[in-house]
Amino acid sequence: MNELFPLWRSERFRRCFIPALIALLLLLLWHCLVTVSEIPEYLFPSPLAVGRALVSDWELLSSALLNTLKVTLLSFLLAIVVGVLIAFVFVQSRAIETAFFPYAVLLQVTPVVAIAPLIIIWIENTTLALVVCSSLVALFPIISNTTLGLRSVSPNLLAYFKLRRAGRGKTLWRLRVPSALPYFFAALRIASGLALIGAVVAEFVAGTGGADTGLAYQILQSGYQLNIPRMFAALALISLTGVALFLCMSALSRLMIGRWHESEA
Helix, strand or coil: CCCCCHHHHCHHHHHHHHHHHHHHHHHHHHHHHHHHHCCCCCCCCCHHHHHHHHHHCHHHHHHHHHHHHHHHHHHHHHHHHHHHHHHHHHHHCHHHHHHHHHHHHHHHHCCHHHHHHHHHHHCCCHHHHHHHHHHHHHHHHHHHHHHHHHHCCCHHHHHHHHHCCCCHHHHHHHHHHHHHHHHHHHHHHHHHHHHHHHHHHHHHHHCCCCCCCCHHHHHHHHHHCCCHHHHHHHHHHHHHHHHHHHHHHHHHHHHHHCCCCHHHC
């Protein structure tokens, strides 16, 4: 195989080629099942029907995609800032972490569907309300992983810093933060997808129309109109956006820590 296809020697090429091949096979299987079974488009469209809907309704779907992506990125950035600051506070004292970490867990176990209506009522600006809802979904992995990383330092190095009488600030920035980077970037990969999920769920709950609607609203409207190909096209855009966010965070992780940490080797 290596002699016939020189590109096959590249591990990066294999990582891209094998998932793409599996995706192509799944699409062919999907198309064959729908075609052979003669399933109507209003029940389960074929990949070709979804592609046609994506092309014909691209202006509508692309605008909705940009709105969903805007909410996702804003909430993701907000979750990063708030989550890292909370982790910095937690790592300063075990007593503070013990007292307040259970309330951070509440963010993970409380369904956003349950609290989104309240947030939307309390905050008049719809976009801001969606950002807050989505940020709550993405916040816990940032807090949990970053706190764990900040505490996962070598005891010998920590003892050395204490021996050199390094203050809390110097110990945090020169020892704890570099040790926490692999955990932090792992949290980014998780939180980016959760931010997208939170944005879509919040849009479902808000159910607002108008010019600033996202992909969730297009899914709802397509369902009401029995335009199932457009619904599948919107779902495909959400899935592809999630994959793109994950790949971007993975690339950022390799760029930042790939040279010195074995997790990205």
